[in-house]
Amino acid sequence: MNDPSARSGEAKASKAPPAGGRRLVVRFEGVELETPGDAEGIAADWNPDTGTAEEFLLDASKKRVQLPRGQAARRASIAWSPDRKKVAFATQADACADKPADRAAALYLVDVESGKLKHVSKGQTGFSARFLDPTTLAYADEEGGVRLYDAVAGRENGRLTTKGGLGLIGGFLDESSKKPFCHKAWRCAGCFNRKHMLWAWCSLFSVGFSDLYVRLCSMGVLTDWRLF
Numbered sequence: 001m002n003d004p005s006a007r008s009g010e011a012k013a014s015k016a017p018p019a020g021g022r023r024l025v026v027r028f029e030g031v032e033l034e035t036p037g038d039a040e041g042i043a044a045d046w047n048p049d050t051g052t053a054e055e056f057l058l059d060a061s062k063k064r065v066q067l068p069r070g071q072a073a074r075r076a077s078i079a080w081s082p083d084r085k086k087v088a089f090a091t092q093a094d095a096c097a098d099k100p101a102d103r104a105a106a107l108y109l110v111d112v113e114s115g116k117l118k119h120v121s122k123g124q125t126g127f128s129a130r131f132l133d134p135t136t137l138a139y140a141d142e143e144g145g146v147r148l149y150d151a152v153a154g155r156e157n158g159r160l161t162t163k164g165g166l167g168l169i170g171g172f173l174d175e176s177s178k179k180p181f182c183h184k185a186w187r188c189a190g191c192f193n194r195k196h197m198l199w200a201w202c203s204l205f206s207v208g209f210s211d212l213y214v215r216l217c218s219m220g221v222l223t224d225w226r227l228f
Contacts, residue, residue, distance in 0.1 A: 085113065091106045104123060107121045109137065128140045
């Protein structure tokens with residue numbers, strides 16, 4: 001019997017995250033560690049494959065937050081302020097897409113009481129965001145720095161950076177966007193990781209074929225063609 005609450009467009013309460021807030025997701029393409037984010041207090045019809053939702057309901061204020069058309073909030077990116085009065089999240093983006101607009105993600109801030117959606121930033125990054133205190137939101141930008149955003153005043157307070165690059169998640173260049181080749185290589189690394197299992201099988205069969213070829217040549221079944 002189908003669950004009536006699972007109908008399209010109808011929000012359903014999110015389940016409590018597993019112990020530790022993480023789970024290991026195994027797919028054909030590979031294995032990845034998924035952090036569901038702090039979705040407690042948010043009701044949404046999360047996509048089971050992508051972990052995204054185009055709208056959600058704030059339990060505390062019963063306010064429904066609707067994202068702009070074509071955008072979806074990533075559950076793994078949800079970050080609450082310590083006083084639970086504001087919540088930040090990033091949208092889903094495809095780092096391997098042909099169009100620049102499809103490769104860009106957006107970072108949003110929501111006031112729980114009013115349900116007002118505030119656009120904070122946009123760029124080709126995952127936007128790892130964390131609240132330092134009830135009013136200060138820190139997030140990693142695409143240039144290897146960390147930006148500090150005043151969630152009350154609605155403006156950026158400053159940017160932290162070092163010569164070697166500073167970020168909430170890695171980085172080795174101070175401003176990678178000024179080095180197109182390195183920036184593109186960094187951004188598209190995830191495309192290969194998505195097909196990790198495929199590359200593993202290709203490598204296995206190529207090594208197996210090489211061993212078989214050498215064996216057949218040593219037995220005189222095949223002639224080893226040499227160009228030099």
